[in-house]
Amino acid sequence: MTSPATPWGASPPDTFSPDPELQAAVTELGAAVRDLLETSVATTVAPGEQADVAAGVRELTARLAATTRDRHTLSALDDLPTFRRTYSPVSGVGHGFAPPVQFRREGDTVVGECTLGLRHEGPPAHSHGGMTAMLMDQLLGSTAFLAGRWGMTAHLGLEYRGAVPLQTPLVLVGRVADVSGRKTVVTGTVALAAEPDRELVRGEGVFVSPRPELLERYFGDLTTADGGRAPGHAQAATDGSTL
Numbered sequence: 001m002t003s004p005a006t007p008w009g010a011s012p013p014d015t016f017s018p019d020p021e022l023q024a025a026v027t028e029l030g031a032a033v034r035d036l037l038e039t040s041v042a043t044t045v046a047p048g049e050q051a052d053v054a055a056g057v058r059e060l061t062a063r064l065a066a067t068t069r070d071r072h073t074l075s076a077l078d079d080l081p082t083f084r085r086t087y088s089p090v091s092g093v094g095h096g097f098a099p100p101v102q103f104r105r106e107g108d109t110v111v112g113e114c115t116l117g118l119r120h121e122g123p124p125a126h127s128h129g130g131m132t133a134m135l136m137d138q139l140l141g142s143t144a145f146l147a148g149r150w151g152m153t154a155h156l157g158l159e160y161r162g163a164v165p166l167q168t169p170l171v172l173v174g175r176v177a178d179v180s181g182r183k184t185v186v187t188g189t190v191a192l193a194a195e196p197d198r199e200l201v202r203g204e205g206v207f208v209s210p211r212p213e214l215l216e217r218y219f220g221d222l223t224t225a226d227g228g229r230a231p232g233h234a235q236a237a238t239d240g241s242t243l
């Protein structure tokens, strides 16, 4: 996909280089918590065993709580200009709820692949409609972003044409449909990887890069993990970039 000129200037170079030891540890913890969450909603072990495990989990949680960040502080692995979001509930490797989805450019589309688990269940054996909406929001937002058109979701419309099965590889495809001013319209689909032409969910989203006053209100007090002003600040967050 060629990046159209943006109203906000050229994309910043990706010079962000997170600590590899921290990245590896966060990825491992995310994977372990993901397994825990998935198994916790599937387990049929005896009540006593579940109570014991709960006590152990609380002990581990207390260790992690020894130092934490607040919501105005970026993780040391995250970067606004390049939109690295380690703890995204959809694509974040550090988030136990996330499938996580990996997105890539493919021609003039953005493609994502994932498999949902029992922790995403709505109707028995199938995805919760809200979970599919999360997938779609992230797919469409990432498609806009990777086209150099970052915006916040102003509108998200979904058609659920077929139930989305759990534990089955899925493919997500997004494409930019229209751009004007600060607004980007993106469409996307979710299908089985084995049947990519049979759309199970179709979505359309409108992504709007907020006015400067809103950017300041939403993101003006963000700091980096070491307490500095977030690099590039809110303005940079509107610049498109690459994965």
Ligand SMILES: CCCCCCCCCCCCCCCC(=O)SCCNC(=O)CCNC(=O)[C@H](O)C(C)(C)COP(=O)(O)OP(=O)(O)OC[C@H]1O[C@@H](n2cnc3c(N)ncnc32)[C@H](O)[C@@H]1OP(=O)(O)O
Binding pocket: 082, 083, 084, 085, 137, 138, 140, 141, 142, 145, 146, 151, 152, 153, 154, 155, 180, 181, 182, 183, 206, 208, 209, 210, 211, 214, 242, 243
């Ligand atoms: C290594 C890893 C890399 C990863 C690589 C990818 C990562 C990167 C991807 C991240 C993907 C995240 C995907 C989730 C994204 C959210 O989850 S965002 C959270 C949910 N959304 C929100 O909270 C937004 C809440 N809404 C708002 O704050 C404001 O309404 C907005 C959307 C910022 C717009 O406010 P505004 O700046 O005042 O906009 P405004 O001046 O009124 O309108 C500007 C234009 O947009 C149009 N517009 C505004 N609202 C609408 C609407 N609802 N419908 C249609 N048009 C509209 C207006 O008509 C106007 O059009 P023109 O007149 O210019 O033609």
